[in-house]
Amino acid sequence: MAALTDIPAPRSPQGAGSARGARSRRTGRTNYELYAWVFMRASGVLLVVLIFGHLFMNLIDGDGISAIDFGFVAGKWASPLWQVWDLLMLWLAMIHGTNGLRTIINDYTERTGTRVVLKTALYLAFTIVVVLGTLVIFTFDPCPAGAPADLLPSFCTG
């Protein structure tokens, strides 16, 4: 056996068939990698629209980056359209990105321990960021009590 075939858990463990033939490859396996592959393409199309729209609104429209502050975010999230837009973007981008990083980890880690550590960190980061981002979108208060009025969107004082 050549050294290359001795890697204990080769690239993309779920997708790598054993050398024992088609029968063992059929049993006990799922279509997980297929669904992941389809998801990357489906979410990719949506993300092009969502992220280009996001970049247009935040960096090109009006005064771009120099206009972004608390009032700008509050003004956007006053509209259900941008709440749904940002929520969808958060979830799709995080799943798309996490699956991309999972592929990279599978490709380049050779030791099982390294792979487990990196993937644990990845899934932990995924969970924290998605939960935090979702909570922020749903619990956001555009007019927090006690905040200086000049930092708030104009509808707070109306």
Added chain:
Amino acid sequence: MPEAPAGTLYRGREGMWSWVAHRVTGFLIFFFLLVHVLDTSLVRVSPEAYNAVIGTYKNPIMGIGEAGLVAAIVFHAYNGIRIMLVDFWSKGTRYHRVMLWVVVGLFVITMAGFLPRHLGNVFGGH
């Protein structure tokens, strides 16, 4: 410790290098995304906290970083569409090289439109 497999160069040329660029840009975008959700979450802390952190995004060095981020996103988006065409269009594999140069052309046009606008906002003295 197994030795690294000899020769990590796959086939070279447009196919491999677009794959490398897709991977590198995706990696960078992902880490920005983590930071970006965290900084946006400061709206939940206080208007002052959010404005203070977002203020750092407006300095010229960060402004150039944002231009790089947008460049990475635009390439990743256009090349992603190219990948789907290679996968799903019957002539995709035959035209994958041409399509990469179309991606590069559209990338240049998009950045030529974006950069003056964005750098104007960053360096325009607001």
